[in-house]
Amino acid sequence: MLLLLAACNIDGGLNKVDDEPAPFDSGTTDDTPTTTDSVTGTTDDTGPPPTCSDQSFPGAAIPVDEACGIPATKGSFTPVIEWANTAVGDSYAAPVVGQLNDDDGDGVITDADLPDIVVFSNSYTVWAVSGDGSTLWTASVPAGGAGTAAIGDLDNDGFPEVVAASTTVYAFHGEDGSPYREGRATGSPSAGRSASVTWTPTATRR
Numbered sequence: 001m002l003l004l005l006a007a008c009n010i011d012g013g014l015n016k017v018d019d020e021p022a023p024f025d026s027g028t029t030d031d032t033p034t035t036t037d038s039v040t041g042t043t044d045d046t047g048p049p050p051t052c053s054d055q056s057f058p059g060a061a062i063p064v065d066e067a068c069g070i071p072a073t074k075g076s077f078t079p080v081i082e083w084a085n086t087a088v089g090d091s092y093a094a095p096v097v098g099q100l101n102d103d104d105g106d107g108v109i110t111d112a113d114l115p116d117i118v119v120f121s122n123s124y125t126v127w128a129v130s131g132d133g134s135t136l137w138t139a140s141v142p143a144g145g146a147g148t149a150a151i152g153d154l155d156n157d158g159f160p161e162v163v164a165a166s167t168t169v170y171a172f173h174g175e176d177g178s179p180y181r182e183g184r185a186t187g188s189p190s191a192g193r194s195a196s197v198t199w200t201p202t203a204t205r206r
């Protein structure tokens with residue numbers, strides 16, 4: 001009731017505004033809202049509830065100047081399939097693109113090398129495919145959960161690794177798919193939740 005009164009006072013000026021906010025209601029026996037004017041000592045809010053003015057604003061048509069119209073233009077997109085690697089098979093996971101190997105032989109892996117694609121297939125096989133469509137390597141993992149693989153340089157040595165998770169988190173050397181490490185995830189990496197990985201002490205390192 002007090003909030004309604006205040007709104008009407010501001011918007012429509014229907015009632016006198018009190019000098020002070022309503023006192024705190026103790027919530028005990030008297031829940032009747034009152035507002036006491038600090039000057040007059042009188043108590044407001046004893047009359048009938050106010051009637052607010054109609055606050056609806058009906059819509060109205062806006063005239064359009066057709067001379068100002070800008071016709072929509074459609075671009076063109078004609079994709080061309082450069083190659084297809086059908087050996088990968090089906091995959092529910094999105095492919096990821098990154099650098100896995102030193103294609104130009106300069107001793108380092110940089111953006112000057114040909115980008116590669118990693119797909120974690122539904123048959124629990126990690127496929128590393130070169131940007132020219134040829135298969136670089138494959139690595140199988142035990143059946144379990146499946147999801148998108150990841151490419152990253154886990155030890156910051158300049159050579160990326162590939163990580164995929166099924167029953168366990170597996171990491172492979174990006175260049176040839178040889179085992180890098182495997183570890184048990186704590187928590188679930190699925191359903192949008194993150195997980196931490198405890199790598200096994202017997203991890204395979206190059």
Ligand SMILES: [Ca+2]
Nearest residue numbers: 102106108109
């Ligand atoms: Ca290179």
Ligand SMILES: [Ca+2]
Nearest residue numbers: 101114115116
């Ligand atoms: Ca490459």
Ligand SMILES: [Ca+2]
Nearest residue numbers: 153154155159
């Ligand atoms: Ca590395």
